[in-house]
Amino acid sequence: MDFTLTDEHRMVQYMVREFAQREVAPIIKEYDRKQDMAPFILPRMAELGILGISLPVRYGGQGMDYIALGLACEELEAVDSTLRVIMSVHFGLNSMALLQWGTEAQKEKFLAPQARGEKIACLGLTESGAGSDVAAIASTAKKDGEKYILNGEKMWISLATKGDHALIVARTNPDAPDPHDGLSAFILEMDRDGVTTGDIHGKLGVRAGSTGWIAFQDVEIPLENRLGEEGEGFKIAMSCLDNGRYTVAAGATGLIRASMEASIKYAHERQAFGREIGKFQLVQQKIAHMVQSYESARLLYLRAGWMKNEGMRNTRETSLAKWFATDASFEAASEAIQIHGAYGYSDEYEVERYLRNAKGGVIYEGTSEIHQLMQAGYALEYREDVPLRCELPAYDAESWQIEK
Amino acid sequence: MKIVVCVKQVPDTAAKVVVENGQVTWGDAPLVINPWDEYAVETALLQEEEHGGEVTVISVGGEDAKEALKHALAMGCGNAILVSDPSLKNADSLVTSQVLAAAIQKIGDVDVVFFGKQAIDGDVGVTAAQTARVLGWPSLTLVSEITELDPGSKTISVERSVEEGRQVVSGQLPAVVSVVKDIGEPRYPSFMGIRKASRAEIPMWSIAEVGVEVSEPVVEWPDLFNPPKQEVVTEIVSGGSPQETAETLAEKIIEEKVL
Ligand SMILES: Cc1cc2nc3c(=O)[nH]c(=O)nc-3n(C[C@H](O)[C@H](O)[C@H](O)COP(=O)(O)OP(=O)(O)OC[C@H]3O[C@@H](n4cnc5c(N)ncnc54)[C@H](O)[C@@H]3O)c2cc1C
Ligand SMILES: Cc1cc2nc3c(=O)[nH]c(=O)nc-3n(C[C@H](O)[C@H](O)[C@H](O)COP(=O)(O)OP(=O)(O)OC[C@H]3O[C@@H](n4cnc5c(N)ncnc54)[C@H](O)[C@@H]3O)c2cc1C
Numbered sequence: 001m002d003f004t005l006t007d008e009h010r011m012v013q014y015m016v017r018e019f020a021q022r023e024v025a026p027i028i029k030e031y032d033r034k035q036d037m038a039p040f041i042l043p044r045m046a047e048l049g050i051l052g053i054s055l056p057v058r059y060g061g062q063g064m065d066y067i068a069l070g071l072a073c074e075e076l077e078a079v080d081s082t083l084r085v086i087m088s089v090h091f092g093l094n095s096m097a098l099l100q101w102g103t104e105a106q107k108e109k110f111l112a113p114q115a116r117g118e119k120i121a122c123l124g125l126t127e128s129g130a131g132s133d134v135a136a137i138a139s140t141a142k143k144d145g146e147k148y149i150l151n152g153e154k155m156w157i158s159l160a161t162k163g164d165h166a167l168i169v170a171r172t173n174p175d176a177p178d179p180h181d182g183l184s185a186f187i188l189e190m191d192r193d194g195v196t197t198g199d200i201h202g203k204l205g206v207r208a209g210s211t212g213w214i215a216f217q218d219v220e221i222p223l224e225n226r227l228g229e230e231g232e233g234f235k236i237a238m239s240c241l242d243n244g245r246y247t248v249a250a251g252a253t254g255l256i257r258a259s260m261e262a263s264i265k266y267a268h269e270r271q272a273f274g275r276e277i278g279k280f281q282l283v284q285q286k287i288a289h290m291v292q293s294y295e296s297a298r299l300l301y302l303r304a305g306w307m308k309n310e311g312m313r314n315t316r317e318t319s320l321a322k323w324f325a326t327d328a329s330f331e332a333a334s335e336a337i338q339i340h341g342a343y344g345y346s347d348e349y350e351v352e353r354y355l356r357n358a359k360g361g362v363i364y365e366g367t368s369e370i371h372q373l374m375q376a377g378y379a380l381e382y383r384e385d386v387p388l389r390c391e392l393p394a395y396d397a398e399s400w401q402i403e404k
Numbered sequence: 405m406k407i408v409v410c411v412k413q414v415p416d417t418a419a420k421v422v423v424e425n426g427q428v429t430w431g432d433a434p435l436v437i438n439p440w441d442e443y444a445v446e447t448a449l450l451q452e453e454e455h456g457g458e459v460t461v462i463s464v465g466g467e468d469a470k471e472a473l474k475h476a477l478a479m480g481c482g483n484a485i486l487v488s489d490p491s492l493k494n495a496d497s498l499v500t501s502q503v504l505a506a507a508i509q510k511i512g513d514v515d516v517v518f519f520g521k522q523a524i525d526g527d528v529g530v531t532a533a534q535t536a537r538v539l540g541w542p543s544l545t546l547v548s549e550i551t552e553l554d555p556g557s558k559t560i561s562v563e564r565s566v567e568e569g570r571q572v573v574s575g576q577l578p579a580v581v582s583v584v585k586d587i588g589e590p591r592y593p594s595f596m597g598i599r600k601a602s603r604a605e606i607p608m609w610s611i612a613e614v615g616v617e618v619s620e621p622v623v624e625w626p627d628l629f630n631p632p633k634q635e636v637v638t639e640i641v642s643g644g645s646p647q648e649t650a651e652t653l654a655e656k657i658i659e660e661k662v663l
Contacts, residue, residue, distance in 0.1 A: 006602065007471075007474055007601070007602040008598055008599070008602035011474070011475070011478050011593050011598040011601065011602065012595070012598060014475075014593070015478075015592045015593045015594075015595075015598065018592050019592060048592065048594075048595075049594065049595040049596075053595065062595035062596070062599075063595070063599060064595065064598075064599075401599055
């Protein structure tokens with residue numbers, strides 16, 4: 001077993017870290033307070049190639065492997081969760097789904113501009129009445145000759161107002177005996193007639209990010225925009241989550257690291273009862289837990305990334321990594337505030353933002369409860385993964401890095 | 405235009421460098437490209453973009469100096485060469501500059517060589533000038549801006565950042581240039597560069613291959629010790645009004661002979 005990162009991995013890590021630390025860290029508090037996304041973030045991530053990091057060069061991507069994607073997410077979220085959310089939705093939930101399920105024509109038309117960052121992408125799954133229970137989706141897509149007519153509303157959609165393309169899951173067959181089988185997935189260009197969007201303000205966290213709603217009224221989408229077969233929407237949505245959750249797991253690992261580093265620094269600086277507080281065993285215990293969480297979370301996501309590279313099914317491992325890392329990141333951020341005392345409770349320091357951001361991670365892409373159901377389901381053999389018609393392609397350096 | 409950049413592998417700025425048993429050590433902290441050299445690489449790449457040609461990055465060091473070279477490749481340099489030889493273990497800047505000069509000669513037809521202003525480990529800051537001297541080329545150190553570079557007429561004009569201010573200097577190519585921060589923020593490695601760098605086979609030249617007879621090091625480090633621990637006392641100056649606080653602070657500063 002080889003735990004070393006390659007030169008390529010380390011250079012990616014360095015590059016993404018430099019970007020996040022040098023360009024975003026100095027301004028993030030300002031935008032978090034304003035509840036706005038800094039306008040330079042998306043174009044800059046596009047320009048640097050981060051938005052297409054782990055996609056074949058022939059589709060406009062950068063040809064890196066899935067481990068590099070994880071490492072990038074860790075670095076991004078070590079500065080702010082909103083940076084990683086971009087990767088989760090644009091890359092993990094949308095672009096990777098196009099790579100997995102898209103036809104060659106869809107990859108040319110939609111994936112390539114997304115990989116180059118010319119088009120921003122998001123996923124519209126959740127509705128006001130359908131969160132954890134995806135099969136409760138009420139949005140409809142009615143087939144009408146050579147097109148579908150889309151109606152309904154998606155809620156809590158990251159990048160809703162920034163996206164050019166959205167992957168939308170809607171009901172095509174209201175009469176399907178099993179409601180899971182009545183769903184289909186569509187690639188929606190957001191400039192189509194009848195699409196409206198808006199941002200949600202007053203969120204607890206990811207305030208420097210964009211979360212909103214997308215409403216469709218009689219929106220016409222051509223047949224060729226359907227991703228996968230009719231009735232495959234639920235399976236596609238779940239496969240999207242296998243990829244999105246991987247980025248969330250890696251990102252939450254970065255958030256643990258940020259909480260840990262801030263705590264270690266403060267524990268050295270702060271004096272109480274005549275010594276630095278790091279000398280107190282109760283403070284040490286908190287730091288020890290952070291170290292434990294960080295290293296465990298990292299191993300879990302790297303394993304999931306390795307499985308993706310190898311083309312192995314990783315639903316169970318990715319869910320475990322996501323559940324563990326997000327729960328641990330919330331705990332780490334909370335303890336980081338504790339170590340900072342009253343100062344941690346104020347936005348003079350970074351740690352209160354970490355806590356607010358960490359709370360999102362235990363809700364989106366499967367709440368912690370849902371992941372527990374999944375893990376128990378696998379352990380008790382109530383649950384089993386069946387092979388998909390289209391699996392996520394394994395990583396292949398040769399063919400991924402070849403220029404067109 | 406043929407451009408060479410010289411880079412060094414050094415301990416990370418965040419590394420804790422200490423003396424242990426008479427030896428400098430930084431534990432297992434990672435080695436990185438000397439931060440000043442990133443500015444040199446940036447300058448070289450900008451010149452290449454403007455005038456065409458190619459950039460070769462060279463380093464004198466052990467096997468691990470390949471990291472610095474790969475970093476420069478990932479930023480966009482076309483070629484990299486490592487000059488490595490067991491006999492260079494105790495090289496001082498004179499020896500290093502002799503080796504670099506010979507490597508530059510071996511590359512041949514080089515128009516301009518870029519250095520960072522100094523390396524953050526030894527902080528000697530004379531390797532650029534020494535290399536220029538060995539080559540017999542003009543030495544333009546501490547350059548903050550290249551105002552003109554004309555490969556056709558073989559001329560270069562620069563601004564130097566010196567203590568007194570800015571100095572405008574021109575010279576003939578080939579020349580050796582060392583740069584300071586003001587030259588412009590170094591770019592990050594690009595993914596395309598990273599792909600190239602991680603596949604690159606970096607050629608390694610020995611002293612014999614470079615064809616140089618190096619002199620004995622003239623600089624020795626007879627004794628190494630950690631700087632004495634500084635006792636820092638913090639005092640918060642306060643007063644009834646900003647005016648009063650400022651006055652008290654000013655008095656303290658004068659009293660302590662800070663100014
Ligand atoms: C910041 C943010 C960004 C988001 N971005 C997106 C996005 O880009 N695209 C998108 O489609 N969605 C997005 N979401 C929505 C997110 O995926 C949902 O919020 C999530 O799936 C949970 O659904 P819900 O909010 O409807 O909660 P509910 O499903 O109503 O759950 C409420 C509570 O009940 C629990 N619960 C539900 N079912 C069970 C069960 N069977 N057993 C035990 N407990 C259960 C849950 O764990 C939770 O604690 C985002 C959400 C947030 C907060
Ligand atoms: C909203 C708010 C309102 C407040 N209101 C008031 C007020 O009205 N009046 C007032 O006087 N103060 C007030 N405070 C201040 C509050 O009482 C202090 O924040 C608290 O006593 C902790 O002190 P500290 O923040 O300096 O943390 P520190 O004492 O510096 O502690 C930092 C960390 O070190 C740990 N630590 C310290 N000593 C030890 C030890 N011996 N062993 C193990 N761990 C140790 C702490 O548990 C903590 O995790 C308020 C604070 C807040 C956040």
